[in-house]
Amino acid sequence: MPTNTSDDSLDEVEGSVSGRNKVIAERTRSETWKKPPRRIERAECITCDTCLRACPPEFNAIFDNGLDVVIIPELCSGCPKCVLECPVDCIYVDEDWTPTTDEMWNHIGLTAEGVS
Ligand code: SF4
Numbered sequence: 001m002p003t004n005t006s007d008d009s010l011d012e013v014e015g016s017v018s019g020r021n022k023v024i025a026e027r028t029r030s031e032t033w034k035k036p037p038r039r040i041e042r043a044e045c046i047t048c049d050t051c052l053r054a055c056p057p058e059f060n061a062i063f064d065n066g067l068d069v070v071i072i073p074e075l076c077s078g079c080p081k082c083v084l085e086c087p088v089d090c091i092y093v094d095e096d097w098t099p100t101t102d103e104m105w106n107h108i109g110l111t112a113e114g115v116s
């Protein structure tokens with residue numbers, strides 16, 4: 001079990017599941033991620049969930065949100081494995097991303113490991 005308890009440990013744990021949990025707790029995207037996050041163009045998406053399965057577990061940035069599939073920009077490193085798998089090429093760079101709503105964060109919080 002990881003024992004890293006320092007407050008400034010995001011850089012150290014970035015790219016790990018514990019790093020994801022920290023992002024969720026702080027609701028802040030890592031400044032060390034140089035690539036912008038991605039976004040799914042709703043009008044083009046066929047909601048096949050392929051991208052959801054392609055996103056690495058250390059990021060796990062893609063969620064079903066009602067009838068839509070969405071990327072949470074704060075969790076998305078821009079890696080971009082989902083882009084390579086999307087059958088309709090509807091995942092785009094999102095330079096001007098907007099912060100995720102509190103309602104969505106509350107839903108996401110349930111997916112953080114070790115959080116009950
Ligand atoms: S770019 Fe990478 S981290 Fe972002 S949603 Fe796609 S697979 Fe996940």
Ligand code: SF4
Nearest residue numbers: 045046048049051086
């Ligand atoms: S892989 Fe593409 S089409 Fe399928 S849910 Fe993801 S964004 Fe939508």
